[in-house]
Amino acid sequence: MTKIKCGLEIHGYVNVENKTKLFCNCSIDENAKPNTNICPICTAMPGSKPMLANKEAVDKIIAIALMLGCKVNKKMLFQRKHYSWPDLPAGYQKTISGSYSNPVGVNGKFLGIKIADVHLEEDPARWDPVTGEVDYNRSGTPLVEIVTEPDFESTNQLRDWLKSLLTTLNYIKAINKNAGVKADTNVSIEPNFNRVEVKNVNSFSNIVKAAEYEILRQEESLKEGKKIEQETRAFDEKNNKTVFMRSKEQAADYMFIPEPDLPVIKIDDKYIERIRKTLPEKPDEKIKRLTREYKIKKEDAFVLCSDIVLSELFEKVTKKVSAEIAARWLRFELLRVLNYHKKELEEVKLDEKNLIELLLLVENKKITEPTAKKLIEKLVEKPFDVKKYVKQEKLESISDTDELEQICKDVIKNNQKVVDDYKNGRKEALNYLVGQVMRTTKGKASPKELNELFKKLID
Template structure:
């Protein structure tokens, strides 16, 4: 039995396909993005027309090399492409140009949030097939349309060792991987697709493996795996024996269903692609890519905790997206990092989530943000004002300092003036004052609220609090 080496309750391995964000396709000059009008971003190469010849996009190789380095893979000495043959309507040539014997990278690893290292079996480059369009859904359509816009897009395939032990680990693996892809700027989360074939088996069955094909998105991967683990347990519990098979995930119904029984390994009849020459991966090539490697999230987290004294949780959130981490580091050069972390993590992320926007999509001048946080840091504006300004800043850029001045938003810091407002509030609300004297703390909050209203939110609540207590005695 294949599963003898395993001991955990659940064994999961992933085969992930991530689209790389190059401008042009893997073997022709067609654009990878732009118009979605079907079959417009195509040429004789990505349509597989007789006589056409592939020419390798070197940028895609650099991208994949970056990923191999980030995943601590051993890099192959040569780049070799093979033809993977099978007949399917989404295949322009009925073979896919892929890598077989010698993948670009192998024996790598990726660390999960828990600190567990997951082995990477291999990383290789291949071309995307076309998209099949079922005009009335997959079940009911009597015909299928083919859109070749995607045909020939560059993909990276990442295969993990079967070391993931739960659906949530699989989800976290995907999350960590997407973070790495994002840091390397080789994946565009807005237009690139990432999907996985999930291999899963359980101890009770003696690890009879099912492969769930083509699950898109890390949340879906967790859902599909959860369902499949439960299904397998139920089958075994009911005394049914499992068989090795390929299953499809239906995200609408939240179930997997059988596609075909896998009695033998699929037969792809690999040969070397004789249209592409073997390319030596020289030390110069690798070191050029190495020099271009950004600092990755893992080391940023460490840095933030050690050098900036951030909490690990804050460090993790800030480093999840490269853009956010870069912004944070710039801000932290001028503002207390702990304060900066708090404001970026809580306020900025809150507003982004609320408006369902990504940092990349908004026009944000980091200078404005630094100005704003400086005003907060120096207590020149109140936190409430700061929060309001961040909301505004994420809608459109504006000069924060000037705006605060023009709108008179500066915090009331003149003790005398503040005392005047407090006295007014005490005089106008004798009942609340009485209640406070009786020890009702809610009344203090009420009075503070009155003062804040008078100052249009420009007072620092803590200071108001102190003055009121003194006044009421």
């Protein structure tokens, strides 16, 4: 296999609770009508000056840097990054990056990949090249940029890593999930490792697709005896391929200068420690701990830890319910119901006390699994007292074997042909008989128990 080197520059919208832009008090609202959340600052009117940077955004970037194992710089300098494009009213972007800057975080490492730089910058406006219209609602929204070293050696590694990165950022609600992420992906292959950059790829799956295509393209070029040039390309989403944008000679010079209208942000160790103390356990550490502490399968721990709220619910539930049952029911049944409703766990009013009651009924075999599945569906919709409901609706499983035996005998009597089929070797005929009892008892008998019972009665 060809040796590859791949690195990422990932952009995401910083999730600030105060929903305010980086250098003005305009609100951030993706659904607002065009050009309604604007002011002289974010439209760069002549003479306007930025306000001090949104403190919440700065703190979030520090939190991200710490989660990714970075060293946090104590002096942060905004710079003007100059380029000419219709979405940039000032003619420059304010960013804590560039030639004279100290990015917020440096020298990090996240799941084996070195992090070169984590920094904060403002988003430009949105320009529609077809109509020529510019929407300034987005202008000045805080963005995080995460730059990795070219440490990825395969696209599988890239895919897994991106997934873990997103989970980790979601643990601290660092980025706006709905807005998605974008990335510039650089890909180079042996023997010369000339760097090709694919600009502005949106969505995680496209980032991986762009890298996959680029590796193939470069391999093919080499086979044809061509040289791989350093260049910038774009990803054509419709045709799943990358297309040439510009060569290295045409690379932009951003003419960075320190931003004269903003003071240098200075923080101390205490400030950094205060933020560090608010951070949760990292997902990969949590997966290891849950596997060890609760003796659950690694795949279960992996799924449970894909959502911090789910993993916390698991740990609360296991205080009362066996870890095996909690892991299985949260991982499969709860997620099944949430997926069906297209909801996140934090969006539903699931009361953990109700859930514990339900799982205890399962654990003690007071209700059957089919009954429990129906109950968990109801629980996701609204909280209710599970124990009381089970009593009221008479949903307890039928454990009285005499009663069950009588029902089974009736089913056998009324389905003689099916019984004969079974006797003649059609094993699946038994499922039909079990199904009949399940119907009569409204799912209150255990299918496993019924199987045994029928075998005993017929043989």
